[in-house]
Amino acid sequence: xxxxxxxxxxxxxxxxxxxxxxxxxxxxxxxxxxxxxxxxxxxxxxxxxxxxxxxxxxxxxxxxxxxxxxxxxxxxxxxxxxxxxxxxxxxxxxxxxxxxxxxxxxxxxxxxxxxxxxxxxxxxxxxxxxxxxxxxxxxxxxxxxxxxxxxxxxxxxxxxxxxxxxxxxxxxxxxxxxxxxxxxxxxxxxxxxxxxxxxxxxxxxxxxxxxxxxxxxxxxxxxxxxxxxxxxxxxxxxxxxxxxxxxxxxxxxxxxxxxxxxxxxxxxxxxxxxxxxxxxxxxxxxxxxxxxxxxxxxxxxxxxxxxxxxxxxxxxxxxxxxxxxxxxxxxxxxxxxxxxxxxxxxxxxxxxxxxxxxxxxxxxxxxxxxxxxxxxxxxxxxxxxxxxxxxxxxxxxxxxxxxxxxxxxxxxxxxxxxxxxxxxxxxxxxxxxxxxxx
Amino acid sequence: xxxxxxxxxxxxxxxxxxxxxxxxxxxxxxxxxxxxxxxxxxxxxxxxxxxxxxxxxxxxxxxxxxxxxxxxxxxxxxxxxxxxxxxxxxxxxxxxxxxxxxxxxxxxxxxxxxxxxxxxxxxxxxxxxxxxxxxxxxxxxxxxxxxxxxxxxxxxxxxxxxxxxxxxxxxxxxxxxxxxxxxxxxxxxxxxxxxxxxxxxxxxxxxxxxxxxxxxxxxxxxxxxxxxxxxxxxxxxxxxxxxxxxxxxxxxxxxxxxxxxxxxxxxxxxxxxxxxxxxxxxxxxxxxxxxxxxxxxxxxxxxxxxxxxxxxxxxxxxxxxxxxxxxxxxxxxxxxxxxxxxxxxxxxxxxxxxxxxxxxxxxxxxxxxxxxxxxxxxxxxxxxxxxxxxxxxxxxxxxxxxxxxxxxxxxxxxxxxxxxxxxxxxxxxxxxxxxxxxxxxxxxxxxxxxxxxxxxxxxxxxxxxxxxxxxxxxxxxxxxxxxxxxxxxxxxxxxxxxxxxxxxxxxxxxxxxxxxxxxxxxxxxxxxxxxxxxxxxxxxxxxxxxxx
Numbered sequence: 001x002x003x004x005x006x007x008x009x010x011x012x013x014x015x016x017x018x019x020x021x022x023x024x025x026x027x028x029x030x031x032x033x034x035x036x037x038x039x040x041x042x043x044x045x046x047x048x049x050x051x052x053x054x055x056x057x058x059x060x061x062x063x064x065x066x067x068x069x070x071x072x073x074x075x076x077x078x079x080x081x082x083x084x085x086x087x088x089x090x091x092x093x094x095x096x097x098x099x100x101x102x103x104x105x106x107x108x109x110x111x112x113x114x115x116x117x118x119x120x121x122x123x124x125x126x127x128x129x130x131x132x133x134x135x136x137x138x139x140x141x142x143x144x145x146x147x148x149x150x151x152x153x154x155x156x157x158x159x160x161x162x163x164x165x166x167x168x169x170x171x172x173x174x175x176x177x178x179x180x181x182x183x184x185x186x187x188x189x190x191x192x193x194x195x196x197x198x199x200x201x202x203x204x205x206x207x208x209x210x211x212x213x214x215x216x217x218x219x220x221x222x223x224x225x226x227x228x229x230x231x232x233x234x235x236x237x238x239x240x241x242x243x244x245x246x247x248x249x250x251x252x253x254x255x256x257x258x259x260x261x262x263x264x265x266x267x268x269x270x271x272x273x274x275x276x277x278x279x280x281x282x283x284x285x286x287x288x289x290x291x292x293x294x295x296x297x298x299x300x301x302x303x304x305x306x307x308x309x310x311x312x313x314x315x316x317x318x319x320x321x322x323x324x325x326x327x328x329x330x331x332x333x334x335x336x337x338x339x340x341x342x343x344x345x346x347x348x349x350x351x352x353x354x355x356x357x358x359x360x361x362x363x364x365x366x367x368x369x370x371x372x373x374x375x376x377x378x379x380x381x382x383x384x385x386x387x388x389x390x391x392x393x394x395x396x397x398x399x400x401x402x403x404x405x406x407x408x409x410x411x412x413x414x415x416x417x418x419x420x421x422x423x424x425x426x427x428x429x430x431x432x433x434x435x436x437x438x
Numbered sequence: 439x440x441x442x443x444x445x446x447x448x449x450x451x452x453x454x455x456x457x458x459x460x461x462x463x464x465x466x467x468x469x470x471x472x473x474x475x476x477x478x479x480x481x482x483x484x485x486x487x488x489x490x491x492x493x494x495x496x497x498x499x500x501x502x503x504x505x506x507x508x509x510x511x512x513x514x515x516x517x518x519x520x521x522x523x524x525x526x527x528x529x530x531x532x533x534x535x536x537x538x539x540x541x542x543x544x545x546x547x548x549x550x551x552x553x554x555x556x557x558x559x560x561x562x563x564x565x566x567x568x569x570x571x572x573x574x575x576x577x578x579x580x581x582x583x584x585x586x587x588x589x590x591x592x593x594x595x596x597x598x599x600x601x602x603x604x605x606x607x608x609x610x611x612x613x614x615x616x617x618x619x620x621x622x623x624x625x626x627x628x629x630x631x632x633x634x635x636x637x638x639x640x641x642x643x644x645x646x647x648x649x650x651x652x653x654x655x656x657x658x659x660x661x662x663x664x665x666x667x668x669x670x671x672x673x674x675x676x677x678x679x680x681x682x683x684x685x686x687x688x689x690x691x692x693x694x695x696x697x698x699x700x701x702x703x704x705x706x707x708x709x710x711x712x713x714x715x716x717x718x719x720x721x722x723x724x725x726x727x728x729x730x731x732x733x734x735x736x737x738x739x740x741x742x743x744x745x746x747x748x749x750x751x752x753x754x755x756x757x758x759x760x761x762x763x764x765x766x767x768x769x770x771x772x773x774x775x776x777x778x779x780x781x782x783x784x785x786x787x788x789x790x791x792x793x794x795x796x797x798x799x800x801x802x803x804x805x806x807x808x809x810x811x812x813x814x815x816x817x818x819x820x821x822x823x824x825x826x827x828x829x830x831x832x833x834x835x836x837x838x839x840x841x842x843x844x845x846x847x848x849x850x851x852x853x854x855x856x857x858x859x860x861x862x863x864x865x866x867x868x869x870x871x872x873x874x875x876x877x878x879x880x881x882x883x884x885x886x887x888x889x890x891x892x893x894x895x896x897x898x899x900x901x902x903x904x905x906x907x908x909x910x911x912x913x914x915x916x917x918x919x920x921x922x923x924x925x926x927x928x929x930x931x932x933x934x935x936x937x938x939x940x941x942x943x944x945x946x947x948x949x950x951x952x953x954x955x956x957x958x959x960x961x962x963x964x965x966x967x968x969x970x971x972x973x974x975x976x977x978x979x980x981x982x983x984x985x986x
Contacts, residue, residue: 038958040763044570046855047563048542048959054465069465071546084468096518122566144765146958176766182774187766252622253660253667256986260665359769362894364905364925367667368984372903372925374896376769395894395901395927401986432980433927435901436772 002033002051002151003118006165009155012055012073017159019082022059022089024101026158026295029055033118036148037125042133047125059085060101063094097317102295104161112287114194117169118151128173131201136177139208145175149195156295166289170418171195175204176377177211178438184217184390185438186210187357187377189232191417193287210356210378214390217438220381222394224428226352228345228382231414231421233355237371237400238421240361242277242303242333244369247312247324256369256401257312265309271404273307279330286420292328301327337410337422345411345425347385352425354380354387358396369399374435393438394431403429467526472508472597475633476528478645482585484553485637488532491554493639495561497534499577501638501810502557504530504548505852508631510597514608515624516616522601529852532557536564538574540833544853578835578843580812582641588806590649591799592680596629599681607684608653611713615657618717621667625655625713628676628952630964634809642811650802650964651683652676652952653709659720668723668922670716671889671907673700673741674707676952676964678804683707692945694739695874697917698910700888702741704947705800719908719920726920729909731981735881735938736926736974737874739888742906743865744949744967746893750930751785751792752863752965754899755819756956757828757838767958769897772930773825775838783825786934791866792820794829796845801862801966802950803846809856812845819863823935831858850961857957862950864968868940874971877941884912885924885979892925903927905982923983933974941970 004012013027031053038046056069059082066088070081128147136143149171156164174189188207192198241256250257250264257265280300281288290298294316302310311327319326346354356378364370375393382388403426411423485502492500511523529546530553541564545556596604608625615623632648653674660667677683686708694700699715701708738746753759754771762770777783786792796803796814807813810832819827828838831847849856878886889907896902909921928936950966 036959040765041761043572044567045763046540046542047567048855050853071465088468093519126570142762142765144762146766148959174766178762178765178770182770253662253665254622254658258665258667260663262662359897360894362892364892364903364982365923365984366669368986370982370984372892372894374894374901376897393896393901395896395903397903397925397980397982399984399986402984432903433901433978435896436929437769437896437898437900 002031002053013157016078019079022086024060026058026101028156030154032150032152034150037129038146039129040144057081057085059089061089063098064089064092066092099316101158101160102162105297107290107297110281110287110290112168112193114169117171117195120149128200132175132204135204135208141177141211143177147173164291175207177207184211184215185377217390217392219392222431222433226427227429228354229424231416233358235416236361241400245312247314248318269307270309271307272407275307275404276336277304278302278334279332281331285415286332288331296328298331333419335421337413340411342423349382352382369401372397393435395433397432398430467524469601481635482643487550487553488557491557492534495558497536497561499535502532504635506633510629512627519605531852532560534560534564536561537568539564539568539571542855575833576836577832585643587645589647592649593682594680596651596681611709614710615713615717618714619721620657620717621660622658628652636811638811644807649680650678657716657720661724668720670720673712675949678802695878695917722920726922728983729921729924729981733976734979735884736977737886740947740969741949742887743969747967749895752860755828757830757834758858772898772900778825784823785820785825786823787937788823790823790934790937793818794861794863796861798862802964803862808845808847809849810847812843814845848963854961859963860965862966867943867946867970872941879915881912886910900929923981925982926977926979936974938973938975940972945970
C-alpha cells in the first residue's frame with residue numbers, strides 16, 4: 001500500500017477531488033517504505049522498518065486557505081478530509097500572499113526509482129552491516145554505522161488541471177571506525193539512488209584505512225592553510241550557500257546576496273571563474289523530482305556561471321509580486337569539476353591538509369555567510385605530494401564565498417548527499433584553534 | 439506506521455533555532471480535538487494486551503507506551519500569520535527483552551489485534567537480533583508502582599487558549615518590534631502536550647499528561663545605505679509550563695546589568711517588552727563597536743549559559759556517548775570512564791556544582807516517571823568541580839555501579855524506541871548573596887553576553903565556539919557600551935576551571951533546548967538548564983567580522 005503506481009495514485013486523487021466544493025483544491029498524496037540498521041561497538045544496536053502513506057488537502061475560498069491530512073483512503077475518509085480542509089479554510093484569515101493554483105504543467109521525465117533499492121530487505125541490511133563490521137574487526141577497529149533506505153512516491157492533483165507523479169529510491173550509508181585505544185578515527189559516507197552501486201564492505205575499507213592511519217596525530221599551529229576538502233567535507237558549507245539563494249531575503253536586505261539599496265548580487269562575479277554550479281533533475285548520478293513541492297516544473301537552472309551569479313530562487317508569490325521569472329529552489333547541486341582524482345590533487349600539493357569531514361557547522365554571521373565547525377575523522381598533513389602524517393583536528397571559521405574565491409584546483413565530481421561535488425583544493429582556509437577530539 | 443513531517447523553516451528567518459527544519463509529527467487536527475483525552479481504563483486494558491502477548495511469545499520483560507502527542511505551532515511575520523500547525527499522533531510502541539536482547543515494534547493500529555501483532559513482532563525482532571548479541575542486556579531493578587498518574591503542574595492549558603488570541607499576541611509583539619525600529623520580525627509559539635501511558639511487566643501503569651511551551655522571535659534591522667543587517671533573538675526560555683508563562687509578572691522579572699537595558703524572565707515572560715527592546719538593540723547592533731580579539735573575563739547571562747552547559751556538560755556525560763553508541767553521528771566523549779574512576783578528575787573549579795534533575799518545576803524535563811517507568815530524581819554530576827557521575831538508564835546502570843537507573847529514558851514518539859536522553863542539567867547558584875551588578879563590578883576587562891547565538895563543539899566535547907545575541911563591553915567594573923562580532927573559543931575543562939564566581943539563587947533561572955537532536959534515525963527531546971549569572975576568567979574571544 002505504501003507505494004502507489006501512477007494510475008493508483010491518480011484514481012485516488014480524482015476521487016478525492018470529486019468531493020471538493022471549494023473554489024480551489026489541491027491534493028498531495030505521498031508515501032514511503034523504508035528501513036534502517038544501526039550498529040556500534042561492532043554489533044547491531046537497532047534496526048527498524050517503516051511505511052507510511054499520507055494525503056494532504058489544501059482547500060481555498062477566495063484568499064482563505066485550509067489544510068488537512070489523513071492516512072486512510074476509503075470514500076468516507078476522503079470526503080472527511082476534504083470537508084475538514086474546507087472548514088479550516090472558511091475560518092482562516094485572508095492571505096496577503098495568495099497566488100492562484102497552477103494549471104496543467106509539462107514535466108520532464110527523470111529516473112530516480114531503481115528496483116534494486118526498492119527490493120532491499122532485512123537480510124540485505126544485516127549483510128550490509130556485517131560486511132562493514134568485518135572490515136573493522138579485520139583491522140582490530142571498532143565500527144559504528146548506519147544504513148537507511150527509502151522507496152517513495154509523490155503525486156499531486158488540483159482542480160485547475162495539474163497532475164504530477166514521481167517515484168524515487170535512495171540509500172544512505174555511513175560508518176565511523178575508531179582504533180581501540182581511541183587515538184584514531186576514520187569516516188566514509190555514500191548515498192545512491194541505485195543500491196547496486198553500493199558496496200558497504202569496500203566503502204568501509206576507506207574508513208578503516210583512515211582510522212588506522214590517523215593514530216597519534218601531531219599538533220600543527222592553527223592558521224591559514226591550503227586544504228583539500230573531500231566532497232563529504234565541503235557539502236554542508238556548499239548546501240548552506242546554495243539553498244540560501246532566496247530572492248526575497250536578498251531583496252529584503254538580509255542575505256549574503258544583498259547589496260545596499262535593496263539590490264542583489266545577480267549578474268556580479270562572486271567567486272572564482274572556474275566555479276560553475278547548476279541544478280539538473282535529469283542528471284543520471286543525482287536524479288531528482290521533475291517538480292518542486294508547489295508543483296512548479298524543475299529543469300536545469302544555472303546558479304553560478306564561471307563565477308558570476310545567474311539566478312536566485314523565489315516563491316510563486318514573490319515572483320508574481322516582483323514580476324520576476326518563477327524559479328523553484330534547487331532540485332540538487334551540481335558543481336562542475338575537472339578530471340583529477342583525489343590522489344592526483346594530493347600529488348600536486350606542496351604543503352597542505354587533507355580534510356575528510358567537517359562537523360558541527362554553525363552559522364556565525366549570515367551577512368558574510370561565515371560558518372564555524374571542526375575537522376573530524378581523518379585529517380592529514382601533506383608535503384611534497386605525499387601524505388606525511390595525521391594531524392590534530394582544527395576548528396575553522398570560514399565563509400564558502402571566501403573559500404570559493406581562494407580556489408586552487410577542482411577534482412572529479414562525485415555524489416554526496418544527493419549532490420555532485422568535486423574535491424576542492426583551497427588556499428588560505430582559516431583554522432582558528434586546535435581540538436583534542438579524535 | 440510512522441508519521442513524521444518536516445516543516446521547512448529555513449527561509450522563515452529563525453536564525454536562533456539553529457535547525458534546518460522543525461519536526462512535526464502526526465495528522466493535522468482541529469484545535470478542539472486536542473482537548474480530548476483517552477480514558478485511562480481503556481489504555482490499561484490495551485496495555486495488558488501488549489504485555490500478555492509479549493510474555494506468551496517468550497519475552498522475559500515487556501513495556502508498552504500508548505502515546506498521544508499533540509503539537510500546536512503558530513508562525514507569524516510582521517503583520518501576518520504565516521502558518522498554524524495542529525498535529526496529533528496516536529499509537530503504541532512495544533519494547534521487549536527476549537533471549538537477553540531488545541526488540542521493538544510500533545503501530546498506529548490501536549486495537550487489540552494491532553497491539554498484539556506489534557508485541558509479537560517485537561519479540562520476533564528480539565529473537566532475530568539475539569544471534570548478533572555478545573552479552574545479554576542487564577536491567578537495573580525498578581519498583582512496580584501500580585496504577586499512578588502525573589501531570590505537569592500548569593495553571594492554564596495552552597491548548598485551551600483560542601488560536602486567534604495566541605496569534606494576536608504574536609502579532610502585537612511584531613508590531614512592538616516594528617514600531618521600535620525593526621525592519622522584519624518573525625515570531626512563533628510552540629506548544630506541546632504529551633499524553634503518555636506506560637505499563638510494564640514490572641507492575642506499573644503510569645498515566646502522564648506533560649505540557650511544554652516556547653514563545654520565540656527573531657528581529658532583523660537593516661541599514662539600507664550600507665547594506666548591513668543584524669538580528670536580535672528573543673530572551674524567552676522554552677518551559678515545562680502552561681500558558682501562564684505568557685502572562686507578564688513583575689515578580690518574575692530580574693533586571694539585567696546596569697547599562698544594558700536588559701531584562702531577565704524567570705517563570706513568566708513579557709513578550710511585548712522584550713520585542714520592543716529587541717528592535718532597539720538590533721538597530722544599536724548596526725553601529726556597535728567591533729570587538730578587539732583577545733582574552734576577556736566573561737559574564738554570562740543564564741539565557742546564554744544554559745546552552746553552554748548543554749553542550750559542554752550535558753552531552754559529554756551521556757553514558758551511551760561515553761561508551762561509543764553515538765560514535766557515527768553525535769560522537770563520543772572526552773569524559774571517559776577512566777577519568778571518572780580516578781575520583782579526582784577536575785572538570786571545573788571548586789565553584790562548579792552541576793546537577794541533573796528531572797523533578798525541577800517549570801523545567802522541560804520535569805516528569806513523574808521516565809519512559810521506562812523509573813521514578814524521576816535529582817543527582818550530582820559534578821561536585822565541587824570533580825566529575826562524580828553520568829546519566830544512565832536501566833540497561834546502563836550496572837556499567838557505572840549504580841544500583842538503579844537515573845530515570846532519564848525518553849522516546850520522542852510512540853513510534854520511536856526509548857533511549858538515554860539528557861535530563862535537566864543545571865549549574866548550582868552561588869551561596870554568597872550577589873546580584874549581577876556586583877558580579878560585574880569585579881571585572882576589569884570583560885564582556886557581558888546574553889541570549890542564544892551560534893553554538894559549535896567537537897565530537898568529543900573538548901573545543902567549542904559559542905556566540906550570543908547581545909554583547910556588552912565591561913571596563914573597570916562597569917558596562918561601557920555594546921559590542922559586535924563576538925565569539926568565544928575554549929576547551930571544556932579549561933573553561934569550567936576558569937569559573938570564578940556566580941550570583942546567588944535569587945538570580946537563578948531556566949533556559950533550555952526545545953528540539954535537541956540525538957540518535958540515528960534522529961529523535962528530538964526538550965531539556966532545561968538552570969543557572970545564575972556566572973563569571974569565567976581569561977577566555978579567548980575572537981572577532982568574527984569578515985568581508986566578502
